[in-house]
Every structure is written in C-alpha cells, then in structure tokens.
Amino acid sequence: MRGIPVPAISNADQFKQSFREEAREILVDLEAALLELNENRGDRELVGRVFRALHTIKGSGSMFGFEGLAVFTHNLENAFDEVRNGRLEVGSELIDLTLSALDQIRAMLEERDGEAEAAACAEILAKVRKLTGIAVHGAAAAKPAKAVPAAVGCRIRQWAIHFAPGPDLLLNGANPLLLFGELRQLGGLSVKASMEMIPPLAELDPERCYVSWEMVLAAPVDRDAVRDVFIFVEDSCELRIEPAAGDAGQAAEDSDAAARALGEHRAASGGRRTYDKPDAASSLRVPAAKLDQFVDLVGELVTVQARLAELAARRDDLEIAEVSEEIERLTSSLRENSMNIRMLPIRATFEKFRRLVHDLARDLGKDVELTMDGAETELDKTVIEQLGDPLMHLIRNSMDHGIEPAELRRTRGKRSTATIHLSARHSGASVLIGVSDDGGGIDAEAVRGRAIERGLVSSDAQLSEAETFALIFQPGFSTAKQITDVSGRGVGMDVVRQRVESLRGTIDVASRPGLGTGVTLRLPLTLAIIDGLLVSVADACFVLPLASTLECIELSAADIERANGKHVANVRGEIVPYIRLREHFNVRSPRPELEQIMIVESGEGRFGFAVDRVLGNCQTVIKSLGRVYRHVRAVSGATILGDGRVALILDPERLVQDALRAQLQNRSARASPPAARSVEAAAAGRRIAASC
Amino acid sequence: MAIAFEQHETGDAVVLDGAIDISSAAELKTVLLQALSSATEVRVRLDQVTYLDVTAVQLLFAAGQQARRSGGSMQILGQVPAAVLSALADAGFHSLSASVQAG
Numbered sequence: 001m002r003g004i005p006v007p008a009i010s011n012a013d014q015f016k017q018s019f020r021e022e023a024r025e026i027l028v029d030l031e032a033a034l035l036e037l038n039e040n041r042g043d044r045e046l047v048g049r050v051f052r053a054l055h056t057i058k059g060s061g062s063m064f065g066f067e068g069l070a071v072f073t074h075n076l077e078n079a080f081d082e083v084r085n086g087r088l089e090v091g092s093e094l095i096d097l098t099l100s101a102l103d104q105i106r107a108m109l110e111e112r113d114g115e116a117e118a119a120a121c122a123e124i125l126a127k128v129r130k131l132t133g134i135a136v137h138g139a140a141a142a143k144p145a146k147a148v149p150a151a152v153g154c155r156i157r158q159w160a161i162h163f164a165p166g167p168d169l170l171l172n173g174a175n176p177l178l179l180f181g182e183l184r185q186l187g188g189l190s191v192k193a194s195m196e197m198i199p200p201l202a203e204l205d206p207e208r209c210y211v212s213w214e215m216v217l218a219a220p221v222d223r224d225a226v227r228d229v230f231i232f233v234e235d236s237c238e239l240r241i242e243p244a245a246g247d248a249g250q251a252a253e254d255s256d257a258a259a260r261a262l263g264e265h266r267a268a269s270g271g272r273r274t275y276d277k278p279d280a281a282s283s284l285r286v287p288a289a290k291l292d293q294f295v296d297l298v299g300e301l302v303t304v305q306a307r308l309a310e311l312a313a314r315r316d317d318l319e320i321a322e323v324s325e326e327i328e329r330l331t332s333s334l335r336e337n338s339m340n341i342r343m344l345p346i347r348a349t350f351e352k353f354r355r356l357v358h359d360l361a362r363d364l365g366k367d368v369e370l371t372m373d374g375a376e377t378e379l380d381k382t383v384i385e386q387l388g389d390p391l392m393h394l395i396r397n398s399m400d401h402g403i404e405p406a407e408l409r410r411t412r413g414k415r416s417t418a419t420i421h422l423s424a425r426h427s428g429a430s431v432l433i434g435v436s437d438d439g440g441g442i443d444a445e446a447v448r449g450r451a452i453e454r455g456l457v458s459s460d461a462q463l464s465e466a467e468t469f470a471l472i473f474q475p476g477f478s479t480a481k482q483i484t485d486v487s488g489r490g491v492g493m494d495v496v497r498q499r500v501e502s503l504r505g506t507i508d509v510a511s512r513p514g515l516g517t518g519v520t521l522r523l524p525l526t527l528a529i530i531d532g533l534l535v536s537v538a539d540a541c542f543v544l545p546l547a548s549t550l551e552c553i554e555l556s557a558a559d560i561e562r563a564n565g566k567h568v569a570n571v572r573g574e575i576v577p578y579i580r581l582r583e584h585f586n587v588r589s590p591r592p593e594l595e596q597i598m599i600v601e602s603g604e605g606r607f608g609f610a611v612d613r614v615l616g617n618c619q620t621v622i623k624s625l626g627r628v629y630r631h632v633r634a635v636s637g638a639t640i641l642g643d644g645r646v647a648l649i650l651d652p653e654r655l656v657q658d659a660l661r662a663q664l665q666n667r668s669a670r671a672s673p674p675a676a677r678s679v680e681a682a683a684a685g686r687r688i689a690a691s692c
Numbered sequence: 693m694a695i696a697f698e699q700h701e702t703g704d705a706v707v708l709d710g711a712i713d714i715s716s717a718a719e720l721k722t723v724l725l726q727a728l729s730s731a732t733e734v735r736v737r738l739d740q741v742t743y744l745d746v747t748a749v750q751l752l753f754a755a756g757q758q759a760r761r762s763g764g765s766m767q768i769l770g771q772v773p774a775a776v777l778s779a780l781a782d783a784g785f786h787s788l789s790a791s792v793q794a795g
Contacts, residue, residue, distance in 0.1 A: 170714050170747060177746060177783045184782075191784030193749075201724060201754040206717035211746055213784050 018173055019064040020109050021285070026053050027102055028348065034098055035354045041090040050098070051080040056232045057105065059182070064173065068121075069108040075125055076101050079132045088132055096362070097127050099355065157219065158244035159226050164212035166236040171207055174233050180215075182229045187219025216244050288381070291341060298331075298338045299529070299621030305331040306618070306642030335529060335619065343525075344384055346424045346433070347375035352388075353395055357420060360399045367406055367417045368399060377424035379431045379525050386503055387433065387523075390496040394435040394519050395420060397493060402439030402517050412514060414438065430505075430547065431525055436518035442511040444468045450477065469509035473497035504636055504651060530649060534618045534641075535598060535611040537581045538589040541647035543620055543639060544609065548600045548652050552614055555595040569597050569608055578608030579659045584634075600652040607656050622649060634658050697723045705735040705769060711743035720748060724755040732764025739770025749785055 030053040037046040058073040076098060082088035101124050107117055128134075161183075165176050183189050191213055198210045217226060226241050227234070305327050312324040350372045361368040403409075403418040410416055415438075423434040444465060451457045451471045463471075471477060475494040500507050505523035524530075524547070532543035553571060555578075563569070569576050578597050581587070597608040620639035625632065636651040694709040695716055706727050712720060727734050734755050738744075744752075756766035 175745065177779070180782055180784075191782065192786065193784035195750075195753050198750050198754050198757075201721065201728065201751070201758045204721065204750065204754050206721040206747055206751060207714055209746055210750055215784075 016064050016066075018285075019060055019066070023057055023061070023109055024106070026057055027106060028351065029053060030057075031099065031102055031355055032351055034095055034102075035358055037090055038092070038095045038358065044084075047080060047083050047090070051077060051084055052228070052231055054080060055228050059229075059232045060174075066108065066111075069105060072101070072108065072121055072125065073105060075128050075134075078134050079128055082132050082134070092362075094131060097124065097131065099359075100124055101128075157221065159217045159219070159221075159223070160240075160242050160244040161215040161217060161226065162212070162238070162240040163215065163230070164238040165209040165233065166238070167205075167208045169233060169236050170209050172236065174236075176209065176213075176233070176237075179229055179233070180213075183215065183217055183226070186221050186225065186229070187217055189218075190216050212238075291381075295338050295342060298335055299623075301331055302335055302529070302619065302621050303640045303642075307644065308642075310642035332619070339380070339529060342381050343378040344381050345376045345378050346384060346387070349384055349387055349391065350375045350422050350424075353391065353422065356392060356395060357399065360396065364399060365405070366399065366403055368403060368420060369417055370420050370422065372422040374424035375422075377426060377431060379424075379523070383431075383503055383523055383525070386499055387521075390499045390521065391422070391433070391435060393493065393496050398435065398437040398439060398517065402437040402441075404440050408440075426525070427522070430522045433521040433523060434518060435521075436516060438516040441513040441515055441517055442469055442472070442509070443513070444511075447471050466509065469511060470507070472509070473507060501654075504653075506653065529619060529621050530639075532618050532620055532649065533598065534615040534647065535581075535596070535609075536613045536615055537585070537611050538587050540585070540587060541615070541641060541645060542581065542611070543618065543647050543649040544598055544600065544652060545649070546617065548602070550599045550601055550606070553597050553599065553608075555597050555610055557593065567610075571599060571606075571608075574606070576606045576608050578610050579655065580610040582610070582612070584655070584659060600656075602653050602656045604656050604660065607652070609650075609652070609655070620647070620649065695719050695723050697726050703733070703735055704731060705737050707737040707740075708748075709740040711745075712741055712748040713743065713745040714747045717747035717751065720751050724751055728755060728758055728762075732759055732762040734759045734764070734766040735769055736766065737769040738772045738776070741773065741776055744776060744780065746783070749780070749783075 030050060033046055033049045033053065037043060037050060040046060054073050054077040058070045058077055061067075061070040061073060079088065079094065079098075083090055083094070088094070104117075104120055104124055107120075163176070163179070165174075169176065180189065180191055192215070194212045194214065195210075197212065198204065204210070219226075223241050227239070230237065230239050305324075308320075308324045309328060312321040354370055357368055357370040360366075398420055403420075404412070404414075406416040409418065419438050421434070421436045423432075423436070425432050447468050448457070448463065448471075451468075451474070452459050454477065456471060456474050456477065457463065473493045473496060477493065497507065500521050500523070503523050505521055508520040508522065509517065510520075511517040524545075530543070531546040533546055533549055535542050535544060551571075553569060555569060559569065567578050567580065569578055576597075576599060580595075582589075582591065592612050595610045595612060596614050597610050598614065599606055599608050618639075618641075622637040623639060625635065625638055629635070634651055634655040635648045636654075637649045638646050639649060641647050694707075695712070696707045696709075698705050698707055704727060706720075706723050708720075724734065736752065736755075752766070759766050
C-alpha cells in the first residue's frame with residue numbers, strides 16, 4: 001500500500017490480540033470447510049468459502065501488522081483462486097497441504113520468529129508452487145501483491161465504488177485508508193472523500209467514522225475481485241460496486257457476475273464467519289479471566305448470603321429475615337446467570353476432531369467418517385477445556401484398535417467406510433459425552449488375558465463384563481500387538497481415566513464383538529458450584545453432592561444389633577452396605593443414639609454414609625483445597641458455611657473406592673499381587689463391605 | 693504522538709506531533725474545542741506529524757468548519773511532511789490536502 005505511513009497505533013497490541021482471536025475462529029471454520037470440501041470436491045460454494053476465509057485472514061493480517069502471515073496466506077489464496085477459476089482441481093494433496101498451512105498460520109499468529117518456522121513456511125510454499133505452477137510470493141516481499149482473479153485475458157473495466165464505513169468500523173481496529181492501497185494494486189484508482197456527514201465539532205464522536213468515499217477503479221477485474229478487497233469490512237459498511245458510466249460491454253458479463261456474487265453472498269451468510277460479526281452489537285467478547293473473577297465474586301456473595309440467612313435465623317428478627325430472603329432470591333438468580341454465562345456448547349470441541357479423524361484415517365489407511373449429535377449441548381467452560389485430551393485419546397484408540405481395515409470390514413459384511421460418532425446430552429446434573437465406533441468391539445478375553453499377564457488381576461478373578469472393560473483404563477494397559485504412532489503404549493486410556501476422575505466424572509464402556517464400542521463419560525455440568533446436602537459428624541461438617549444422593553434413612557442401635565454389627569442397612573428389603581464417616585475420618589467422639597444414613601448411587605452400586613445429623617440442602621461454591629491436599633482423593637474441595645466454618649465436599653465415588661480398598665487390604669488380600677488389589681477391590685467390594 | 697495547546701503572545705496554536713490516530717482522537721477533540729473557545733482563529737501546527745488517520749482528518753475538518761462559521765478560519769502552520777500530504781491525497785482528502793499544503 002503506497003503512500004500511507006505505517007500508523008503507530010498505541011493500542012496495537014490490543015488490536016493484534018483481537019485479530020488473533022478472530023483469526024483462530026476463522027481458522028476453525030476454514031478447517032471445517034476444507035474437510036467438507038474433501039467430501040464434496042466439486043462444491044463451488046465451499047471453494048468460495050475457503051477462498052474468502054483465506055482472504056479475510058490475509059487482509060486483516062496485513063492490516064494488523066502480520067505481514068509474513070499475510071504473504072503466506074496470499075499464496076494459498078492464489079491456489080484456491082485457481083480452483084475457483086477451474087484451473088486447478090480439488091484433490092487430497094491440495095486439502096492436506098492447506099490443512100498443514102492452517103497449522104502453520106496458527107503458529108505464525110503466535111509470532112514466534114524462528115528458523116524452523118521459516119523453513120516450514122518455505123516447504124509449504126514450495127509445495128503450493130509445485131501444485132499450482134504459480135510463482136510464490138516469498139516472505140521477503142514487502143506487501144502481498146493482490147491476486148487478480150480472472151485478470152488474464154480480461155479487458156479493463158471501470159467500477160464505481162461507494163464505500164461508507166459503519167459507525168463502529170474504526171473501533172473494531174480496521175483502518176479504511178489501507179483499503180485504497182489494496183485497490184490500487186488492482187489498477188488505476190481515483191478517490192474522493194465525502195465530508196458531508198461530519199457533524200459540528202462539539203457533537204462529533206471522535207472515534208466514529210463519518211467520512212464516505214466515492215471511487216472509480218479501472219482494472220482488468222470482475223466485480224468479485226473488487227468486493228474481495230472489502231471482504232473483512234463489508235458487514236460493517238455500506239458498499240456498492242457498479243459498472244461506472246462509460247464502462248463498455250458490461251451487460252452479459254455483469255449479470256453473470258452479479259448472479260454469482262449474490263449466490264456467494266447467500267452461501268456465505270449461511271456458514272461463513274466474517275471478520276466483523278453481524279451480531280457485534282448484541283454480543284461481547286470478554287476475557288475468560290474476567291469471567292472467572294466474576295464467578296468467584298458471585299461465589300463470595302453466596303457465602304455471605306448464607307451467613308446473613310444464618311444470622312437472621314439465629315436472631316429471630318423478621319425484618320432481617322425478610323431482607324435475607326430477598327437477597328437469597330437475588331443471589332440465586334445471579335448465581336444461575338453467572339453459571340449460564342460460563343456454559344458453552346460443545347460443538348467447537350467436537351468439530352476440531354474432524355481434522356484428527358481425517359489425518360488419522362489417512363495415516364492408518366482407513367476410511368472413517370465422523371458423525372455427531374447433541375453438539376449444541378452446553379456445559380461449563382472449565383469442563384469443556386479439559387475434555388479435549390480424553391476425547392482425543394478415545395478417538396485415537398477407536399481409530400487404531402476399534403475400526404478394522406476396509407478389507408476386513410467388507411469381509412464382515414460391513415460398510416467399508418467406518419463411523420465414529422460423538423454425542424452429548426444432559427442427564428440431570430450431569431452431561432453424557434459419548435464416543436462410539438462401529439468397529440470390531442473389545443475382545444473381552446484378550447483384555448482379561450492381558451490384565452492377568454500384567455498382574456492387574458489374579459487369574460481366578462471373577463470379573464463382570466463392565467469390570468473387564470474398565471481394565472483398559474488401567475495405567476500401562478494395552479492389548480495392541482504393536483506400538484504405533486497412534487496408540488498402543490497404554491498411556492492414552494489412563495489419561496482418559498485420570499482426567500475424567502479429576503472432573504468428578506465416571507466412564508462407562510459398552511462393547512459388542514463385531515459391532516463396535518461405545519464409551520460414555522458422565523461429567524458434572526459445572527465445577528464451580530454444587531448443590532449439596534450438609535451433614536455433620538461431631539463438630540465437623542461435610543457436603544455430599546445432591547446429584548448422587550438418593551435418600552436418607554435412620555440407623556438406630558437396634559438396627560446395628562440386627563445386622564450383627566456389620567455395616568449394612570436394610571433399605572426396604574435391599575441390603576445396602578454403608579461407610580461410617582466417623583470411623584473413616586477417625587473422628588474421636590461418642591456416637592449419637594440415632595445416626596442417619598445417606599444413601600448414594602455409586603459406580604459400585606448403592607452405598608450409604610452414616611453421619612450424625614443431616615443439616616439440610618445447601619448450594620455451595622467449591623473452593624479448591626490447593627496443591628498440598630490434591631492427593632486426598634475422597635475430598636473434592638471445600639466450602640465456607642454461613643457461620644464461617646469450613647465444610648469438606650466429599651466425593652462419594654472415591655470415598656466408596658477408598659473404603660473398599662481399605663477393607664480389602666485389612667482382610668485377606670495379602671496373598672494377591674499388589675496391582676491386583678485395586679482392581680479386585682471394585683469387583684469384590686460390595687461382597688466384602690457387606691461382610692464387615 | 694503528542695497533542696498540545698500552546699499559548700503564545702503571537703497567538704495560540706494546537707501542536708501535533710507524531711502519528712495522530714484513533715487512540716488520540718478524544719484528546720485532539722478536547723484540545724481543538726479548547727482552542728476554539730478562546731478564539732475564532734484556529735492555528736494548527738502539523739510539521740511534526742508522521743501520520744493522520746481518518747479520525748484526525750474529521751476533527752480538523754470539523755474544527756475548520758466551526759471556525760469559519762464563527763467568522764474565523766483554520767490556519768496550518770509549518771511545512772506538512774510530503775508523506776502525510778501524499779497519504780491524504782491517496783485517501784481522497786484532496787481539498788484538505790490542498791488547504792494544508794497552501795497553509
């Protein structure tokens with residue numbers, strides 16, 4: 001862009017960051033469009049979508065000082081321009097090359113200058129040149145030369161352009177003056193600024209653009225090429241591009257171009273993510289850290305509100321009680337609202353696996369399609385952030401071990417294209433995330449054999465199907481005969497287990513030989529606030545998550561006597577083992593005459609927790625216990641009560657596992673290999689607990 | 693970037709230095725209003741500017757209009773750098789470019 005000195009924008013970093021965020025979102029869309037194009041290679045709308053996304057990144061990159069990125073992207077844009085003009089066909093090579101280039105653009109957004117990065121750029125550009133036969137504009141070029149679509153053999157056209165930026169264009173970090181330079185690279189340009197809309201100085205909003213421009217461009221380009229210059233501002237400006245008076249031979253060509261432009265515009269408005277969001281006025285980008293801080297403050301408010309409620313009850317003061325109830329109502333709404341703000345649809349997480357499936361399918365020589373449902377299901381952003389790794393390992397495992405090679409699938413009478421299905425749906429206070437495949441299923445005997453071989457279970461262990469499948473999540477477990485780049489080291493599934501447990505979730509595996517495998521992760525909707533039941537043991541208070549609590553029954557001395565001192569309760573004829581928290585946490589004080597048993601549903605079945613008193617419902621903000629206590633498995637956090645005391649939030653699932661493990665170790669497991677104990681604990685747990 | 697309102701015996705002047713863009717637009721408006729509150733003649737020194745974006749151009753234009761409505765005028769002091777003039781002309785601000793050049 002000639003003649004415009006580089007602006008020394010003092011808040012350039014802020015704009016750069018904004019560009020990075022926008023570009024990353026565009027790249028996600030671009031990747032999805034490329035993978036879709038791979039499936040529908042003749043789809044011109046998809047080609048247009050890819051071209052426009054590349055152009056947007058190039059244009060705005062150049063505008064925000066990412067010159068190298070702009071030049072690099074420009075070369076890719078050229079390749080897709082060739083496709084657009086029918087001179088290049090969409091093939092696997094182009095798709096894979098562009099996908100690699102997207103990764104490179106992501107790296108360039110971080111502005112890490114390095115030789116390795118430059119070499120990677122050069123390598124990709126060399127491949128682009130080889131594929132398209134077009135000379136590549138190197139990174140040394142000062143500015144990206146404008147692609148001139150349909151320039152070859154095209155006569156000079158004159159275009160009258162009316163360009164009136166919208167009020168927020170400047171605030172979005174865009175600089176309209178830079179567009180003129182880009183237009184000049186297409187051909188001769190005359191520009192006239194209209195100052196008529198500038199209000200008197202006192203009424204003038206200094207950050208708003210009141211100027212509009214009338215231009216005439218004489219260049220061997222069609223209307224689309226002119227429009228492309230404005231592509232990243234067109235949603236926030238008034239733009240008219242008409243053949244100028246005196247422009248010859250416009251009729252037929254124009255009607256074609258107009259129809260095409262209209263078609264592309266329609267297609268684009270359906271799926272394209274433009275740089276300037278159309279709904280910019282109704283949505284706001286907020287840094288995640290600010291949101292976390294907000295939720296923390298709401299958490300503090302919930303705690304203070306609980307103290308006020310406690311105070312009102314203690315003083316028996318109706319006026320305070322009235323205010324307290326009002327504040328409780330407001331706090332509850334505020335808490336719900338703040339939680340909703342943190343909820344995000346899982347779609348973005350799901351969508352990013354399209355690329356993984358595409359790349360793995362290519363590397364493994366398998367034909368796999370990814371399907372999904374429930375992608376609009378929302379869950380807490382903290383949960384979503386931590387879901388990426390487990391899902392990746394599950395998909396890799398399915399692709400490598402679950403899905404059979406195409407030939408084998410055919411001999412089994414299956415479709416040669418395999419399917420991996422991702423699903424999400426709400427279930428009470430949890431969300432169920434599913435990863436299933438239509439592969440060969442898990443060989444339960446092989447799993448069992450491998451587990452015995454590795455000393456994870458004893459050879460005479462009686463394991464149910466679910467218990468057998470659960471073995472694949474043990475550290476170091478793998479039935480793979482060969483370690484591949486994809487999986488087989490037995491690390492991935494262990495990572496899944498650890499991560500899901502850290503999210504207070506559970507894993508369920510179902511598999512049918514020859515038909516496929518489904519893994520379901522049950523995760524809490526949020527990690528920030530929990531609906532719980534407050535219970536006490538002597539002076540100590542504990543919170544049990546309400547979602548896993550079924551009911552409460554009384555435990556009298558007579559009940560204990562009837563059970564011969566064993567830790568079991570008779571719940572309407574069902575024998576339910578229970579764990580006495582007093583003993584588990586070694587609370588040294590006399591037991592009350594009448595205890596309460598909270599019955600919970602755990603992965604091991606129904607269990608009870610014997611406590612002194614049930615104090616009632618509570619909505620508590622989960623506070624981390626910090627690094628020092630991170631190994632205390634049975635406690636998932638703590639909360640501050642209304643009277644200022646601290647209550648530990650219990651993790652029933654882990655509490656049950658710990659108790660079972662302790663029982664097992666106390667009894668007869670000395671003969672078993674140590675590794676077998678933890679696994680057998682689950683299998684034998686109910687039996688042993690019942691015999692206590 | 694620096695924007696100052698200098699008051700001298702020979703006359704007051706708004707002095708601009710460096711790149712004047714949207715980040716300094718609010719400040720420029722304040723200074724121009726200050727200059728116009730005390731006189732109908734606005735004097736603006738532009739010889740040290742390296743860049744004027746559209747917000748700066750709008751403000752200078754509006755200040756000039758206001759001065760003229762009050763019976764005064766806007767006067768450009770010093771030699772405006774050629775690069776700035778060229779950029780203004782490229783962006784279609786021909787009359788402004790001509791007027792600051794003449795000043």
